[in-house]
Amino acid sequence: MASSASTFTPSPRPALTGRARVFLLRLRSGDEVAHLITLIFASAILLITVLLAFELYRNSALSREKFGWHFLTTRTWDPVFEDFGALPFIFGTVVTSAVGLLLAVPVGVGAAIFLAELAPPRISDALAFVIELLAAVPSVIYGLLAIFTLVPLLRTVVQPFLKEHLGFIPLFQGPNYGVGLLAAGLILAIMIVPFIVSISREVLMAVPVEQREAALALGATRWESTWKVVVPYARAGILGSVFLAMARALGETMAVTMVIGNDPKISSSLFAPGYSIAAVIANEFTEATSDLYIHALIELGLVLFILTIILNGLARLLILATRRKGTAHP
Amino acid sequence: MKKLSALHLVLTLVVVGLGLTLVIGPKTRLVAAPPPPPSLINGAGATFPYPIYSKWFDEYHKLHPDIQINYQSIGSGGGIQQLKAGTVDFGASDMPLNDQLLGQFSFKVIHFPTVLGAVVPTYNIPGVNAELKFTPEALAGIYLGKITKWNDPALTGPNAGANLPGQDIVVVHRSDGSGTTFVWTDYLSKVSPDWKSSVGSNTSVRWPVGLGGKGNEGVAGLVKQTPNSIGYVELIYAIQNNQPYGRVRNSSGDFVKASLASVTAAAAGVAGQMEKDVRISITDAPGKEAYPICSFTYLLIPTRIADGAKRKVITDFLHWMLANGQTMVESLNYARLPKSVVAIERKSLGQIQ
Numbered sequence: 001m002a003s004s005a006s007t008f009t010p011s012p013r014p015a016l017t018g019r020a021r022v023f024l025l026r027l028r029s030g031d032e033v034a035h036l037i038t039l040i041f042a043s044a045i046l047l048i049t050v051l052l053a054f055e056l057y058r059n060s061a062l063s064r065e066k067f068g069w070h071f072l073t074t075r076t077w078d079p080v081f082e083d084f085g086a087l088p089f090i091f092g093t094v095v096t097s098a099v100g101l102l103l104a105v106p107v108g109v110g111a112a113i114f115l116a117e118l119a120p121p122r123i124s125d126a127l128a129f130v131i132e133l134l135a136a137v138p139s140v141i142y143g144l145l146a147i148f149t150l151v152p153l154l155r156t157v158v159q160p161f162l163k164e165h166l167g168f169i170p171l172f173q174g175p176n177y178g179v180g181l182l183a184a185g186l187i188l189a190i191m192i193v194p195f196i197v198s199i200s201r202e203v204l205m206a207v208p209v210e211q212r213e214a215a216l217a218l219g220a221t222r223w224e225s226t227w228k229v230v231v232p233y234a235r236a237g238i239l240g241s242v243f244l245a246m247a248r249a250l251g252e253t254m255a256v257t258m259v260i261g262n263d264p265k266i267s268s269s270l271f272a273p274g275y276s277i278a279a280v281i282a283n284e285f286t287e288a289t290s291d292l293y294i295h296a297l298i299e300l301g302l303v304l305f306i307l308t309i310i311l312n313g314l315a316r317l318l319i320l321a322t323r324r325k326g327t328a329h330p
Numbered sequence: 331m332k333k334l335s336a337l338h339l340v341l342t343l344v345v346v347g348l349g350l351t352l353v354i355g356p357k358t359r360l361v362a363a364p365p366p367p368p369s370l371i372n373g374a375g376a377t378f379p380y381p382i383y384s385k386w387f388d389e390y391h392k393l394h395p396d397i398q399i400n401y402q403s404i405g406s407g408g409g410i411q412q413l414k415a416g417t418v419d420f421g422a423s424d425m426p427l428n429d430q431l432l433g434q435f436s437f438k439v440i441h442f443p444t445v446l447g448a449v450v451p452t453y454n455i456p457g458v459n460a461e462l463k464f465t466p467e468a469l470a471g472i473y474l475g476k477i478t479k480w481n482d483p484a485l486t487g488p489n490a491g492a493n494l495p496g497q498d499i500v501v502v503h504r505s506d507g508s509g510t511t512f513v514w515t516d517y518l519s520k521v522s523p524d525w526k527s528s529v530g531s532n533t534s535v536r537w538p539v540g541l542g543g544k545g546n547e548g549v550a551g552l553v554k555q556t557p558n559s560i561g562y563v564e565l566i567y568a569i570q571n572n573q574p575y576g577r578v579r580n581s582s583g584d585f586v587k588a589s590l591a592s593v594t595a596a597a598a599g600v601a602g603q604m605e606k607d608v609r610i611s612i613t614d615a616p617g618k619e620a621y622p623i624c625s626f627t628y629l630l631i632p633t634r635i636a637d638g639a640k641r642k643v644i645t646d647f648l649h650w651m652l653a654n655g656q657t658m659v660e661s662l663n664y665a666r667l668p669k670s671v672v673a674i675e676r677k678s679l680g681q682i683q
Binding site: 051079080151262264275282284288290 | 331377515537551
């Protein structure tokens with residue numbers, strides 16, 4: 001804009017016309033500089049995303065040409081005869097993330113409500129610190145925890161119990177190895193709870209105190225004011241925390257591969273071993289030699305990228321829908 | 331809101347600029363002062379031989395302080411890709427490159443076997459402490475999912491006194507692509523036509539049954555934790571971690587326990603066929619003492635190295651590796667090359683121009 005303004009005036013030292021003058025003023029006050037710098041940073045994010053998608057697309061050409069859309073529906077993953085399909089990995093990724101969220105959301109939101117609404121501030125702050133510490137633990141540590149503690153517990157206690165009492169449901173049938181979809185879902189739940197608690201707590205604490213006072217003034221009990229006023233008010237923020245947790249669960253690699261059993265099969269049982277997209281890429285990329293094999297692995301990356309975009313898009317829609325229902329948001 | 335004045339901005343830029351020149355300026359001059367080492371060789375590839383390679387490159391650097399050989403253990407696949415792209419001077423692979431892969435190179439590549447590794451079956455059966463003996467048919471049957479119980483006749487036959495239980499066998503394999511898996515599946519392909527036609531051999535395969543563990547430690551961990559399980563790990567890993575492992579019947583009909591000597595014996599058994607091509611599989615090798623599940627690991631060297639100084643460093647190093655280098659390998663639990671193979675490699679060194 002500014003440069004086009006200066007081209008209007010042919011003289012080498014242009015007099016300050018209106019636009020240029022405003023630009024210079026803004027430049028001197030720092031606005032224009034700040035605008036430019038932040039714009040560059042913001043567009044860098046967009047650029048990285050576009051480049052990532054482009055590179056994933058470009059480097060999966062062989063696999064896309066050979067398998068087409070069948071890649072998404074094929075159950076085979078055979079590096080020897082070079083027949084590749086993504087379905088078992090998509091299945092494993094979605095199922096483990098779903099199990100993780102199913103277990104983590106009630107626990108996480110419940111803990112956040114306690115910390116924000118019911119606990120004395122000192123305990124709340126101390127616990128919040130511990131939770132943020134948990135969020136910073138590297139995932140390989142969680143993986144080791146899972147291998148040495150969670151998996152033996154599942155094999156000797158939890159899964160035999162589930163099999164005995166809920167064995168009529170296909171979810172809890174089949175051989176019991178300890179490792180499998182349930183173990184991966186559980187460790188994901190443990191890993192994402194801190195995200196849900198930490199963010200939800202902040203959001204709940206940001207609800208204006210007038211909202212609570214108004215509810216109490218109308219004769220609501222403390223729990224009624226929390227459950228019927230504060231939580232709905234913070235709903236969008238809580239959902240946001242859940243979707244951030246979901247994004248982490250979908251992309252988690254190390255802890256999942258350590259306990260999921262790494263077997264690309266689709267099974268109705270949660271006890272059965274499975275495989276996730278991120279895990280197979282991490283496992284097989286370093287030793288993949290043929291071009292088609294590498295391209296198939298990169299196409300899996302593309303699939304995960306698109307899966308994340310779709311699920312995040314759905315999340316946005318859900319947030320929009322809850323807003324339209326008339327509940328406020330912070 | 332505080333207004334950001336242009337003066338502030340200019341001042342900050344000046345201060346930051348001055349700071350940067352102060353910090354970076356002298357340093358760059360310091361770095362530039364000593365001449366760069368005259369010979370820097372870069373390589374990348376397999377992780378299995380990394381401990382011995384880094385020892386060799388380190389010892390060689392001590393002998394020739396002006397020569398530095400960098401090795402990145404990024405995996406065989408990565409090493410091959412980087413060599414193909416010309417970003418490294420040499421590659422390293424646990425699996426010999428087939429003709430199709432070699433055809434994708436714009437230059438000729440020679441394989442130099444460096445050391446030998448072996449893969450052993452390891453198991454965990456509560457109540458069974460005896461050292462188990464495995465026939466090739468039993469191993470293939472278990473990994474194909476056709477032998478599912480420990481008291482199958484194929485297992486109880488050679489292990490009469492072991493009192494094997496009637497429990498289901500839990501099969502464990504590597505989940506990450508690895509040379510270990512290549513050797514294991516190459517062996518199973520050789521001893522079982524069924525395995526060869528339905529699964530085949532590669533660094534990763536489509537496993538008919540079983541759980542996947544990441545790395546030797548992942549497989550060993552799963553086996554240790556899961557009752558009635560069987561897995562396979564590198565011999566080095568089993569030795570270093572006191573992991574019990576079974577004997578395997580070789581082509582002469584003897585049940586051989588894997589050891590550095592029995593692995594070298596296997597390589598000696600096929601050395602005669604290596605005159606023509608060193609890219610030979612040594613699984614199920616002939617010889618009474620030969621352990622059947624082992625393989626070479628290779629350095630991949632281009633035949634034409636344009637830079638004369640680099641060429642000299644690489645060929646000198648390979649000569650050293652075949653002589654002095656071989657004396658160091660057993661301290662790290664690798665099996666050394668048989669003399670006959672060393673002689674063949676000395677000859678092919680002449681092809682590097």
